[in-house]
Amino acid sequence: MSITKPLYVKIIDLDNEIHKINFKPNEYSNLMELIINHYYEEIGDCGGRGLCGTCHVQPNQLIGYDIPDLQEIKTLDTLPGRSMSSRLACQIMTNERINKMTFKIINDN
Numbered sequence: 422m423s424i425t426k427p428l429y430v431k432i433i434d435l436d437n438e439i440h441k442i443n444f445k446p447n448e449y450s451n452l453m454e455l456i457i458n459h460y461y462e463e464i465g466d467c468g469g470r471g472l473c474g475t476c477h478v479q480p481n482q483l484i485g486y487d488i489p490d491l492q493e494i495k496t497l498d499t500l501p502g503r504s505m506s507s508r509l510a511c512q513i514m515t516n517e518r519i520n521k522m523t524f525k526i527i528n529d530n
């Protein structure tokens with residue numbers, strides 16, 4: 422019998438508080454859903470289509486083999502707080518690739 426450890430991410434909120442959230446692989450359709458479900462409900466205006474930019478996050482490292490698509494890049498380009506590492510949480514899958522990573526929520530409003 423194998424025991425699988427839960428995966429986790431750390432979310433840094435707008436007050437710079439860190440929240441550790443456990444999850445199972447693909448338990449949520451994306452990182453935005455995980456954040457909304459556990460903590461922060463004021464994001465996700467476009468329902469995860471990569472259009473609104475309200476789910477802007479900055480990861481603490483690159484996500485292996487996960488490159489933003491053209492729509493995500495186009496939306497990121499409209500955000501004033503964008504950095505080279507910026508991503509849209511709704512375009513990040515909740516799987517092993519993000520295990521133990523930290524994501525800072527960015528307020529572009």
Ligand code: FES
Nearest residue numbers: 465471473474511
């Ligand atoms: S929910 Fe709109 S861009 Fe992610």
